Amino acid sequence: MLQQDAELASRLVDLRLYIDELELEFSRLAADFQEGDHWEHQGSNSAIDWIRFNCHMTSNAAADRVAVGERADQMPDSVVALQAGDIGFAHLTVMARTANTVGDAFDEERLLQLARDNSPGKFHFKCLHYRHSVNSKQFAQEQAAQAETNFLHMNRGEDGSFFLTGCLDPVGGAVVRNALEPLARLSGADDHRLRPQRMADALVELAAHKSKVQMQVTSSVETLLDLVGAPGAETEFSLPISSKTVERWACDSSLSRVLLQDSMVIDVGRAQPAIRGPRRRALNARDGHCRWPGCERPASWCDGHHIVYRMHGGTDDLDNLVLLCHRHHRMVHEGGWQLVKTEDQQIATIAPTVTFGLPRGPDRPPD
Numbered sequence: 212m213l214q215q216d217a218e219l220a221s222r223l224v225d226l227r228l229y230i231d232e233l234e235l236e237f238s239r240l241a242a243d244f245q246e247g248d249h250w251e252h253q254g255s256n257s258a259i260d261w262i263r264f265n266c267h268m269t270s271n272a273a274a275d276r277v278a279v280g281e282r283a284d285q286m287p288d289s290v291v292a293l294q295a296g297d298i299g300f301a302h303l304t305v306m307a308r309t310a311n312t313v314g315d316a317f318d319e320e321r322l323l324q325l326a327r328d329n330s331p332g333k334f335h336f337k338c339l340h341y342r343h344s345v346n347s348k349q350f351a352q353e354q355a356a357q358a359e360t361n362f363l364h365m366n367r368g369e370d371g372s373f374f375l376t377g378c379l380d381p382v383g384g385a386v387v388r389n390a391l392e393p394l395a396r397l398s399g400a401d402d403h404r405l406r407p408q409r410m411a412d413a414l415v416e417l418a419a420h421k422s423k424v425q426m427q428v429t430s431s432v433e434t435l436l437d438l439v440g441a442p443g444a445e446t447e448f449s450l451p452i453s454s455k456t457v458e459r460w461a462c463d464s465s466l467s468r469v470l471l472q473d474s475m476v477i478d479v480g481r482a483q484p485a486i487r488g489p490r491r492r493a494l495n496a497r498d499g500h501c502r503w504p505g506c507e508r509p510a511s512w513c514d515g516h517h518i519v520y521r522m523h524g525g526t527d528d529l530d531n532l533v534l535l536c537h538r539h540h541r542m543v544h545e546g547g548w549q550l551v552k553t554e555d556q557q558i559a560t561i562a563p564t565v566t567f568g569l570p571r572g573p574d575r576p577p578d
C-alpha cells in the first residue's frame with residue numbers, strides 16, 4: 212500500500228509538470244492569437260473573450276494565459292525553472308501579472324527567487340509587497356480604485372433567509388475580517404459550530420452591537436405573551452419573527468417600541484429603562500464576561516439578560532440580570548435553554564427537551 216501511495220505521489224507531480232508545460236504552450240499560442248484578428252471576425256470583444264467562450268474557461272483564467280504568453284520572453288529564467296519543476300504555472304501567472312503592473316521596474320531575478328521560496332498563494336502576497344516597494348503611490352491608487360468596485364447583495368430566499376454575495380476591496384475586507392474574527396472564535400468547549408457558521412453568527416453579532424435599541428416591532432398582544440395560536444411579530448426588512456425573538460430584544464433593550472396591531476403603542480424603552488449607565492457598569496463589573504459556563508466573550512459584547520423575563524414582569528435589578536453573549540442569549544430565548552443560579556451564584560444550564568412533531572399518545576397494548 213505504501214509503495215502504491217508513493218507511486219501515486221510521483222505520478223501526480225509528473226503529471227502536474229506536464230500540464231504546466233502545456234499551459235505554457237497554450238499561453239504562448241493565446242498571446243499570438245491575440246495579435247491576429249480572427250477573434251474580431253468572429254464577433255468577440257477581445258481575444259480573451261473568444262478564448263473564454265471557445266475554450267470553456269473563466270475570463271480570469273483566459274487573461275492569465277494571455278498575460279503569461281505576452282511576458283514569457285521577458286522571464287526566460289522563470290520559464291526554465293518551470294520546465295525543471297522548480298516553480299509551477301501558478302507562479303508564472305503571478306509573475307506575469309506583476310510584470311504587467313510594474314512595467315520597467317520588473318526584476319525577474321528577485322521575483323524568481325521569491326517564487327522558488329514560496330507557494331503560489333504566498334508568492335502572490337509577496338508580489339503585492341514588491342509592487343508596493345517599487346511604486347507605493349500606484350499601489351495606493353489601485354487599492355482606492357478597488358474600493359470603488361465594492362458591492363454587497365442581500366437577496367432574500369423564499370424562506371426569508373438572506374443570501375450574501377459581494378466583494379470587498381482588500382482594505383475594507385480586512386476591516387470586516389478583523390471585526391469578525393474575534394467574534395467567530397469558539398465560545399466554550401460545547402461550541403460545535405463550524406467556522407462558516409461562526410463567521411455568519413459573528414456578522415449578526417457585529418451588526419446587533421452597533422445598532423442596539425433600533426428594532427421596532429409590530430405585534431399582537433397574544434404574540435407578546437407567546438400564547439398558542441398567536442401570529443408572528445413583524446419588523447422592517449424581515450419576514451415574521453417569533454415571539455421568542457421579540458422577547459430577547461425586549462430583554463436586552465434592543466427593542467425600541469412595540470406597535471400593537473390595533474395601533475396602540477407600547478414604548479418598551481420608556482416603560483422599562485434599558486440597562487445603561489451605573490447599572491450596566493455594575494453588571495459588567497460583577498460578571499466580567501458572558502456567564503454561560505465556559506464562555507468568555509467580554510462584557511462589552513454581552514447583553515444583559517433578565518433571568519425572569521421582562522415580558523413576565525422581571526425587573527432590572529442586578530439580582531435578576533446576568534451577562535450573556537449574543538449566541539448564548541439566543542440559545543436561552545429562541546433555543547429554549549434554561550438558566551439557573553446555583554447557591555454559590557454560579558450559572559447552570561439546562562438543555563431544552565426536544566420534541567419532534569406532536570407528542571405521542573400512550574402506546575396501545577398489542578392486540
Ligand SMILES: [Zn+2]
Binds near residue numbers: 459463
Ligand atoms: Zn434575555
Ligand SMILES: [Zn+2]
Binds near residue numbers: 398502503506537539
Ligand atoms: Zn457566551
